[in-house]
Amino acid sequence: MTNQRKVIISEFVKAGGHLSAEELFRLVKKKASGVGLASVYRTIGSLVEAGLAVERRFLDKTSVYELEEPGHHHDHLICMKCRKIFEFENPAIEEQQKKVAEDLGFSLKDHKLELYGWCNRSNCPNL
Numbered sequence: 001m002t003n004q005r006k007v008i009i010s011e012f013v014k015a016g017g018h019l020s021a022e023e024l025f026r027l028v029k030k031k032a033s034g035v036g037l038a039s040v041y042r043t044i045g046s047l048v049e050a051g052l053a054v055e056r057r058f059l060d061k062t063s064v065y066e067l068e069e070p071g072h073h074h075d076h077l078i079c080m081k082c083r084k085i086f087e088f089e090n091p092a093i094e095e096q097q098k099k100v101a102e103d104l105g106f107s108l109k110d111h112k113l114e115l116y117g118w119c120n121r122s123n124c125p126n127l
């Protein structure tokens with residue numbers, strides 16, 4: 001693994017997810033000014049291909065990325081005012097989704113559940 005890749009991945013891990021390639025690029029630049037946006041795209045692309053990261057598109061349809069822990073799945077709530085993304089895991093919902101798929105004779109491989117609304121954080125402009 002090259003040094004550039006190492007910096008990109010370590011900044012990605014530190015940022016904790018839901019990060020666009022441009023946002024990650026800005027973080028990486030502070031650590032290693034020689035890294036180009038193309039390397040950031042390439043590195044993220046290879047993580048996605050390897051199943052270590054996933055691409056998501058929320059409100060503005062910009063691709064954001066987060067690490068994917070194998071065997072761990074979470075869904076998202078997105079605040080339409082402040083754009084903050086909240087994560088949740090709910091086994092009952094997971095079960096129901098599997099059941100719906102099964103009842104329709106569908107072999108479920110993946111799913112995305114995104115809930116949109118207004119959060120109640122004190123610093124959300126909604127309040």
Ligand SMILES: [Zn+2]
Pocket residue numbers: 079080081082083084118119120121124125126
């Ligand atoms: Zn909010």
Ligand SMILES: [Zn+2]
Pocket residue numbers: 017018066074075076087
């Ligand atoms: Zn997430």
